[in-house]
Amino acid sequence: MRSPRFFLVQDDKILRLTQVLLDPNVSAERFRAFEDFVSTDVPDFKAWVADFRKRTQTLFPSEVHMVKSVPEFHELLAKADHVFIESFAFGAKEIALATRLKSVHQFGLHTDHIDLQACQHASIPVHTVRRLTNIAVAEHTLMLCLNLARRFSFVNGLIRSSDLKKAGLPYRPYDLSQTANANYGRIPSLTTLHGKTLGLLGFGEIAKEVANLAQAFGMKILCHRRTPLSADEQNQFQVQSVDFKSLLRQSHFLSIHLPLHAATQNLINAKALALMPKGAYLVNTARAAIVEHEALRAALADQHLAGAAFDVHYQEPASEDESLLALPNFISTPHMSGTSRVNNLSDVESMIRPCLMHPNTQSNRHL
Numbered sequence: 549m550r551s552p553r554f555f556l557v558q559d560d561k562i563l564r565l566t567q568v569l570l571d572p573n574v575s576a577e578r579f580r581a582f583e584d585f586v587s588t589d590v591p592d593f594k595a596w597v598a599d600f601r602k603r604t605q606t607l608f609p610s611e612v613h614m615v616k617s618v619p620e621f622h623e624l625l626a627k628a629d630h631v632f633i634e635s636f637a638f639g640a641k642e643i644a645l646a647t648r649l650k651s652v653h654q655f656g657l658h659t660d661h662i663d664l665q666a667c668q669h670a671s672i673p674v675h676t677v678r679r680l681t682n683i684a685v686a687e688h689t690l691m692l693c694l695n696l697a698r699r700f701s702f703v704n705g706l707i708r709s710s711d712l713k714k715a716g717l718p719y720r721p722y723d724l725s726q727t728a729n730a731n732y733g734r735i736p737s738l739t740t741l742h743g744k745t746l747g748l749l750g751f752g753e754i755a756k757e758v759a760n761l762a763q764a765f766g767m768k769i770l771c772h773r774r775t776p777l778s779a780d781e782q783n784q785f786q787v788q789s790v791d792f793k794s795l796l797r798q799s800h801f802l803s804i805h806l807p808l809h810a811a812t813q814n815l816i817n818a819k820a821l822a823l824m825p826k827g828a829y830l831v832n833t834a835r836a837a838i839v840e841h842e843a844l845r846a847a848l849a850d851q852h853l854a855g856a857a858f859d860v861h862y863q864e865p866a867s868e869d870e871s872l873l874a875l876p877n878f879i880s881t882p883h884m885s886g887t888s889r890v891n892n893l894s895d896v897e898s899m900i901r902p903c904l905m906h907p908n909t910q911s912n913r914h915l
Contacts, residue, residue: 551908552609552610552611553607553610553611553629553630553903553908554610554611554613554627554628554629554630555570555571555610555611555612555613555628555629555630555631555632556613556615556621556624556625556627556628556630556631556632557612557613557614557615557631557632557633558614558615558621558632558633558634558635558636558655559614559615559616560634560655562655562681562892562895562896563614563632563634563655563896563899564578564582564614565582565892565893565896566612566632566896566899566900567612567614568582568597569597569600569601569608569896569897569900570601570604570607570608570609570610570612570900571609571610571611571612572608572609573611574612585889586889586890586892586893588887588888588889589887589888589889589890590889590890590893596893600897604900604901604904606904606908607900607903607904613627618636618637621636621642622641622642622645625642625645625646625649626645626646626647626648627648628646628648628649629648629649629650629903629906629908630649630650630651630652630653630903630906631646631649631651631652631653632653632655632899633652633653633654633655633661633662634654634655634656635661636661637661637662638652638661638662638663638667639662639663639666640663640666643663643666643667643670643672646672649672650672650903650906650907650908651672651673651674651675651902651903651905651906652667652672652673652674652675653674653675653676653677653899653902653903654674654675654676654677655677655679655895655899656676656677656678656679656682656753657676657677657678657753658752658753659674659676662674673902673905673906675899675902677895677898677899679753679891679895680891680894680895681886681891681892681895682753682754682757682886683757683891684885684886684887684888684891685754685757685833685885685886686754686757686758686760686761687761688833688859688881688884688885688886689754689758689761689803689831689833689885690741690758690761690762690765692831692833692857692859692879692881693741693746693801693803693829693831693857694741695857695879696801696829696831696854696855696856696857696879697738697739697740697741697829698738698739699735699737699738699855701879702715702735702876703733703735706733706735707733712733717733717734717735719732719733720734737854741762741765741766741767741801742765742766742767743766743767743768744767744768744800744801745767745768745769745770745798745799745800745801746758746759746762746767746768746769746770746799746800746801746803747770747771747772747795747796747798747799747801747802747803748769748770748771748772748787748803748805749771749772749792749795749802749803749804749805749806749816750771750772750773750804750805750806750834751771751772751773751777751785751787751789751805752805754805754833755771755803755805756785758803758805759771759785759786759787760785763786767801768788769785769786769787769788770787770788770789770790770794770795770798770799771787771788771789771790771795772789772790772791772792772794772795773789776789777789793823796820796823796824797823797824797825798825799824799825799828800825800827800828800829801828801829801830801831802824802828802829802830802831803831803832803833804816804830804831804832804833804834804838804839805833805834806834806835806838807834807835808834808835808837808838812835812838813837813838814837814838814839814840814843815838815839816830816838816839816840816843816844817840817843818840818843818846818847820843821843821844821847821852821853822847822852824852824853826851826852827851827853827854828853828854829853829854829855829856829857830844830853830855830856830857831856831857831858832856832857832858832859832860833858833859833860833885834860835860836858836860836861836862837862841862841872844856844872845871845872845875848872848875848877848878849875851877853877854877855877855878855879856872856877856878856879857878857879857880857881858872858878858879858880858881859880859881859882859883859884859885860883861880861883864882864883865882866880
């Protein structure tokens with residue numbers, strides 16, 4: 549009987565699924581939590597797990613150990629058959645500790661923290677995954693941009709004369725002997741994405757997915773990150789790297805793709821919003837607190853911003869007296885941009901499946 553494989557996994561709320569799927573000793577509490585988490589899209593999670601284990605039968609059962617810190621990661625590397633990481637560095641030091649390692653798996657496409665040359669020299673394959681969840685967030689971002697541009701939350705259902713009248717747009721027919729009947733509701737302030745400038749604040753994997761989609765709409769794409777993009781990167785992604793103030797001043801649509809920490813909280817404040825062109829739009833699928841709440845409310849109320857669309861909120865669920873919801877130019881969705889939950893399951897399955905390529909031999913690797 550083969551010995552169980554040892555998976556060493558950087559602790560992440562989605563990568564914890566690895567433990568649920570592969571480790572028979574996963575706590576009942578964690579299993580139930582994920583069963584509930586995916587229930588909107590996978591009503592029979594136990595059956596899904598059973599099917600997954602059948603499809604990857606040489607990997608179940610395995611021992612899956614989640615680690616939160618680099619010292620703990622280093623301490624357990626000697627036992628690891630497979631390593632799953634998101635941000636932990638992996639290079640010569642880690643290779644020297646990981647004497648039985650068969651493969652390294654990056655939760656995403658970003659590998660700047662992995663010494664690929666050292667891994668190749670040690671014959672340790674490195675696998676990456678293009679995350680469906682990131683693609684879903686990018687699609688949601690463009691959906692919000694389109695909704696703002698076409699005022700969808702306002703125009704939805706305005707197809708009867710009575711509805712138009714209630715919306716303050718009493719129907720007046722055009723002279724159809726001379727003109728077409730397009731926009732018979734006389735909806736003002738509509739725009740297109742084509743030819744507009746999209747500013748990406750942050751340029752991680754989700755922002756790159758957004759850039760790919762926005763190119764199809766004929767948008768000019770700017771981005772800003774702490775380390776400016778090289779000429780090669782700008783050419784690869786067809787974006788222009790600019791400083792923070794230039795990004796604000798030039799963006800018709802500004803989309804936020806930053807993590808929330810002390811340096812980014814309230815980064816988009818009244819001063820920053822004032823730099824944006826009058827009539828610009830703000831989209832946030834990252835974290836609400838990157839934008840100062842009262843500054844946003846004021847910029848929307850006085851129509852300096854034509855609109856804003858948030859998938860993330862200052863309190864989730866939002867407070868009953870959330871003032872932004874009273875503004876007609878604010879669109880909100882309930883933190884759903886990465887869904888369906890099948891995306892999360894597929895992303896983790898894509899992390900696990902390449903492990904089938906690497907036999908579970910017990911011979912140690914000698915450098």
